[in-house]
Amino acid sequence: MLETIEWMTDSRGDFVRMIDQRLLPAQQVFVDCRTYVEVADAIKTMVIRGAPAIGVAAAMGVALGVQHNADFETVCQTLAATRPTAVNLFWAIDRMRKLHALLTTAEHATAARLINQEHATGARLVNEAQQIRLDDINICKAIGRHGAALVPDGKTVLTHCNAGALATAGYGTALGVIRAAIESGKNIDVFADETRPFLQGARLTAWELQQDGIPTTVITDNMAGHFLQSGRIGCVVVGADRIASNGDVANKIGTYSVAVLAKENGVPFYVAAPVSTFDLTLHSGDQIPIEQRPREEVTHVFGVPIAPENIGVQNPAFDVTPARYISAIICENGVARAPFKQSLAVLALKASLAKV
Amino acid sequence: MLETIEWMTDSRGDFVRMIDQRLLPAQQVFVDCRTYVEVADAIKTMVIRGAPAIGVAAAMGVALGVQHNADFETVCQTLAATRPTAVNLFWAIDRMRKLHALLTTAEHATAARLINQEHATGARLVNEAQQIRLDDINICKAIGRHGAALVPDGKTVLTHCNAGALATAGYGTALGVIRAAIESGKNIDVFADETRPFLQGARLTAWELQQDGIPTTVITDNMAGHFLQSGRIGCVVVGADRIASNGDVANKIGTYSVAVLAKENGVPFYVAAPVSTFDLTLHSGDQIPIEQRPREEVTHVFGVPIAPENIGVQNPAFDVTPARYISAIICENGVARAPFKQSLAVLALKASLAKV
Numbered sequence: 001m002l003e004t005i006e007w008m009t010d011s012r013g014d015f016v017r018m019i020d021q022r023l024l025p026a027q028q029v030f031v032d033c034r035t036y037v038e039v040a041d042a043i044k045t046m047v048i049r050g051a052p053a054i055g056v057a058a059a060m061g062v063a064l065g066v067q068h069n070a071d072f073e074t075v076c077q078t079l080a081a082t083r084p085t086a087v088n089l090f091w092a093i094d095r096m097r098k099l100h101a102l103l104t105t106a107e108h109a110t111a112a113r114l115i116n117q118e119h120a121t122g123a124r125l126v127n128e129a130q131q132i133r134l135d136d137i138n139i140c141k142a143i144g145r146h147g148a149a150l151v152p153d154g155k156t157v158l159t160h161c162n163a164g165a166l167a168t169a170g171y172g173t174a175l176g177v178i179r180a181a182i183e184s185g186k187n188i189d190v191f192a193d194e195t196r197p198f199l200q201g202a203r204l205t206a207w208e209l210q211q212d213g214i215p216t217t218v219i220t221d222n223m224a225g226h227f228l229q230s231g232r233i234g235c236v237v238v239g240a241d242r243i244a245s246n247g248d249v250a251n252k253i254g255t256y257s258v259a260v261l262a263k264e265n266g267v268p269f270y271v272a273a274p275v276s277t278f279d280l281t282l283h284s285g286d287q288i289p290i291e292q293r294p295r296e297e298v299t300h301v302f303g304v305p306i307a308p309e310n311i312g313v314q315n316p317a318f319d320v321t322p323a324r325y326i327s328a329i330i331c332e333n334g335v336a337r338a339p340f341k342q343s344l345a346v347l348a349l350k351a352s353l354a355k356v
Numbered sequence: 357m358l359e360t361i362e363w364m365t366d367s368r369g370d371f372v373r374m375i376d377q378r379l380l381p382a383q384q385v386f387v388d389c390r391t392y393v394e395v396a397d398a399i400k401t402m403v404i405r406g407a408p409a410i411g412v413a414a415a416m417g418v419a420l421g422v423q424h425n426a427d428f429e430t431v432c433q434t435l436a437a438t439r440p441t442a443v444n445l446f447w448a449i450d451r452m453r454k455l456h457a458l459l460t461t462a463e464h465a466t467a468a469r470l471i472n473q474e475h476a477t478g479a480r481l482v483n484e485a486q487q488i489r490l491d492d493i494n495i496c497k498a499i500g501r502h503g504a505a506l507v508p509d510g511k512t513v514l515t516h517c518n519a520g521a522l523a524t525a526g527y528g529t530a531l532g533v534i535r536a537a538i539e540s541g542k543n544i545d546v547f548a549d550e551t552r553p554f555l556q557g558a559r560l561t562a563w564e565l566q567q568d569g570i571p572t573t574v575i576t577d578n579m580a581g582h583f584l585q586s587g588r589i590g591c592v593v594v595g596a597d598r599i600a601s602n603g604d605v606a607n608k609i610g611t612y613s614v615a616v617l618a619k620e621n622g623v624p625f626y627v628a629a630p631v632s633t634f635d636l637t638l639h640s641g642d643q644i645p646i647e648q649r650p651r652e653e654v655t656h657v658f659g660v661p662i663a664p665e666n667i668g669v670q671n672p673a674f675d676v677t678p679a680r681y682i683s684a685i686i687c688e689n690g691v692a693r694a695p696f697k698q699s700l701a702v703l704a705l706k707a708s709l710a711k712v
Binding site for chain 2: 025026160189191193194195196197199202203206207210215216217218219220221222223224225226227229253254256257260261264298299301302304305306307308310311312313314316319
């Protein structure tokens with residue numbers, strides 16, 4: 001399996017290497033970002049995507065900016081302005097910001113002056129970014145362990161978009177649950193919604209699972225209802241870009257539709273995401289900003305026009321699934337069920353305590 | 357507006373001209389079919405599609421076959437074997453078959469011998485096929501008149517696939533309702549689901565409505581739920597490929613999902629189709645055969661691969677929407693509401709009586 005994102009060093013210095021997710025699976029091309037601006041561009045243009053993965057990328061971007069003595073606030077603001085919906089981005093920048101603040105206090109400065117402080121701050125932030133990446137892989141494994149038990153044996157799992165190794169530092173959230181279910185001996189196969197317009201399901205999920213030898217079937221998004229109605233789907237598992245305190249979930253456009261269709265057909269609908277995706281400052285999903293992406297993503301497929309010129313287009317990249325459609329939210333600390341206000345708060349607290 | 361299908365004559369004889377719907381809107385290419393086999397191929401490969409339009413094409417195919425003295429049963433069976441779901445195809449072939457049987461009875465034969473019977477039979481069947489085409493345009497206009505009143509003013513109409521002029525001999529069924537609502541002075545705009553895999557919404561509906569100056573926005577199929585949830589959609593109007601006696605409707609894959617999402621959000625869901633789409637011999641939609649189309653329609657867009665090689669694919673071309681999700685079925689004889697068993701039977705009877 002290719003790495004989604006790595007911190008690397010060569011004779012020219014440190015850089016961040018990402019697999020270009022716009023070109024998969026037809027081409028396997030790596031993009032090397034040597035400045036924080038290049039990292040920001042890579043996030044914005046979706047060289048890298050997926051809430052946990054862009055969190056890792058943003059942290060690495062901050063580290064590059066500090067290494068190059070760029071203005072710290074400018075670095076953070078530039079990276080934060082790339083994409084508005086996934087809260088992991090802001091969470092990761094915030095984690096880097098807190099460490100930076102600590103390292104640049106007067107007390108630290110005094111102590112560090114003796115051991116070349118500038119270098120120490122940069123190195124500590126590089127370490128922190130790499131730690132966020134390593135943490136994410138372990139978090140995905142824990143999500144997988146908690147989720148595996150929920151997956152019905154002998155049936156098909158439906159997933160939407162790509163919440164896999166490519167959307168994280170590795171293993172995946174929703175696909176982590178699928179991988180863990182298979183590792184635990186369950187006999188399942190996967191239906192992957194192609195997930196227009198960016199085709200993360202057809203291009204990324206299908207490719208990832210095929211590489212792991214997991215039987216996978218690509219369907220167009222509008223077939224999901226038909227197969228949920230058919231009885232062959234045992235459960236739905238998806239990722240998340242932001243989860244409000246009441247359990248409303250922002251995720252890739254189309255998630256809401258799948259959730260409604262799952263409920264209508266009595267199929268459990270699971271969300272798999274790290275605690276860093278929780279935004280407990282929000283009362284409900286209505287407060288989550290929804291990114292609008294360029295019209296060309298809808299009107300063109302790999303540069304080929306599929307609609308008349310000058311036609312109206314809408315391209316919201318995410319939608320909000322109200323908590324009442326969600327059977328459970330699986331995170332690294334366990335499984336939250338309704339009422340989510342309490343269960344999410346408990347699992348988030350568990351996360352803080354674990355760090356102490 | 358280009359004609360979907362026409363009967364034409366040149367120095368080489370009669371032929372059927374169709375606009376190639378696989379290439380629209382980028383290219384406007386006509387396909388001329390000079391034999392019934394060419395018509396059958398055009399239906400199978402979706403040069404022409406849409407339940408009423410393929411009914412007209414099949415009738416014209418029968419007429420070409422008779423003109424060329426092909427075995428009548430072979431002609432009918434070849435055309436009937438092209439696509440399994442839309443009942444209009446079988447209805448049109450049956451209408452041609454009944455006239456052919458009448459024209460070839462002993463009594464007719466005796467009378468016709470005096471006036472060159474072979475020529476008379478062929479000409480009468482050509483007339484019948486052309487009449488089916490003309491009838492279809494008038495039927496669409498009547499559907500539009502009945503449906504226009506149901507469309508809420510000042511809101512957006514959502515449609516799926518293409519049930520427009522291109523799916524019929526002209527004017528359209530679902531798009532006929534939209535056109536008639538606008539002609540009646542209503543201020544509406546249209547959201548068109550792109551309708552993967554064949555993209556009838558993005559390519560055909562968007563193009564048709566743009567030509568008529570009707571404000572149209574293309575969305576991916578998985579955005580429909582988000583906009584139904586948003587409150588801007590006043591109603592959904594779609595076509596149909598076959599309607600069972602209990603009101604269950606087979607239509608383009610994805611229709612079921614839109615219907616469930618409309619009901620969940622309190623948005624009326626209307627089906628617009630001619631009586632020739634009714635199949636009152638079926639108790640329910642479970643009995644409707646669902647066509648499986650080639651995998652390449654899902655894995656490639658205009659020849660460009662969008663999924664890994666050898667990945668599993670499903671490609672059901674239609675789904676069945678249970679009657680409980682349908683607010684009303686609009687046909688040329690009026691508007692049917694639940695219980696559909698009675699209302700559809702009454703409207704179908706009205707159709708038979710109108711012909712007497």
